Amino acid sequence: MSSAERPDEILGRARRMSVGGRLSFRRHLDEDVDDRDLPFVDGGDDPPPLAQLVPAGARRLELEVGSGKGAFLVAATAASPQTFFVGIEAAPSYARHAAARLRDAGRDNAVLLVDNASLFLRDRVAPASLDRVHVYFPDPWPKRRHRGRRFFGEDSPAVIHRVLRPGGLLLVATDNPGYAGQIARVLGSSPLLARDEDIERELPALGPGHAFSPTNFETKYLAEGRTIRRWAFRALPAERGR
Numbered sequence: 001m002s003s004a005e006r007p008d009e010i011l012g013r014a015r016r017m018s019v020g021g022r023l024s025f026r027r028h029l030d031e032d033v034d035d036r037d038l039p040f041v042d043g044g045d046d047p048p049p050l051a052q053l054v055p056a057g058a059r060r061l062e063l064e065v066g067s068g069k070g071a072f073l074v075a076a077t078a079a080s081p082q083t084f085f086v087g088i089e090a091a092p093s094y095a096r097h098a099a100a101r102l103r104d105a106g107r108d109n110a111v112l113l114v115d116n117a118s119l120f121l122r123d124r125v126a127p128a129s130l131d132r133v134h135v136y137f138p139d140p141w142p143k144r145r146h147r148g149r150r151f152f153g154e155d156s157p158a159v160i161h162r163v164l165r166p167g168g169l170l171l172v173a174t175d176n177p178g179y180a181g182q183i184a185r186v187l188g189s190s191p192l193l194a195r196d197e198d199i200e201r202e203l204p205a206l207g208p209g210h211a212f213s214p215t216n217f218e219t220k221y222l223a224e225g226r227t228i229r230r231w232a233f234r235a236l237p238a239e240r241g242r
C-alpha cells in the first residue's frame with residue numbers, strides 16, 4: 001500500500017467523501033505506479049482551490065468529473081494542447097494511475113486531484129472559471145438508498161451553471177437508462193442550461209478527446225453493445241439563466 005492510500009490518510013479525506021453517503025474507493029489497480037513527477041494532488045480533507053491547481057496564464061480551463069483511468073484526459077490534452085485540464089477523481093489509485101498515464105505521454109497541461117467533485121465544484125471553484133465540464137459514466141448507484149451519492153441531483157444545474165463561463169459546455173454520457181432519465185429531466189428542464197444538439201454532433205466529429213470519447217467505460221460498454229446516451233448543455237448567460 002502506498003503512502004497515498006494509508007488508512008489514516010483515507011480517514012483524513014473521509015469527511016469530504018461521505019456527503020450524501022460514502023463514495024467507494026477502488027484501491028486495487030494491478031500495476032505499480034512510479035510516483036515521481038506525477039501531475040497528482042491528494043486533496044485530503046482540505047483540497048486546494050482550482051486556482052491553485054492551474055498554472056499562471058492558463059486561459060482555457062476544462063474539468064473532468066470522475067476521470068477513472070484517465071483515457072479521456074490523455075486524448076483531450078493532445079487534442080487541445082492550449083487548454084489546461086483538471087481531473088477530479090475520488091479514488092486515489094485511479095487518480096494516480098491517470099496521472100502516470102499523462103506523465104508517460106509527456107503531457108504538461110493536466111493535473112489529477114483526489115477529491116469529491118460534488119463538493120469541489122461547490123467550495124473550491126470560483127464563479128465562471130471553466131470553459132467545459134466533462135462527466136462521463138458517473139457511478140449510477142442503482143440501489144435506491146444510495147441515490148444521494150449520485151453526482152447529478154436536483155441542484156446540479158445551479159452548481160454547474162455557477163462554475164461555467166457564459167456559453168461554456170457541460171458534456172455528459174451514461175449507459176444507465178434510469179440515470180439517463182434523471183439527467184435528461186433535471187438538466188433538460190433547467191432555465192440555466194440549454195441542450196445543444198449541434199455541438200453533440202460537431203465535437204465528436206473533430207476526433208478523439210474533444211467530447212465524450214474515448215473513456216475506459218465507453219470502450220467496455222460499446223463492446224458489450226450497450227446503448228449510450230450523450231448530451232451537451234450550454235450555460236446560458238446570467239441575465240437569461242437567472
Ligand SMILES: C[S@@+](CC[C@H](N)C(=O)[O-])C[C@H]1O[C@@H](n2cnc3c(N)ncnc32)[C@H](O)[C@@H]1O
Pocket residue numbers: 023024026065066067068069088089090091094115116117118135136137138139151215216217218
Ligand atoms: C464508472 S467510473 C467512469 C470513469 C471514466 N469517466 C470512464 O468513463 O472510464 C466513475 C468514476 O468516477 C469516480 N467518482 C465517483 N463519484 C465521484 C465524485 N463524487 N467525485 C469524483 N470522482 C467520483 C469513481 O471513483 C470512478 O473512477
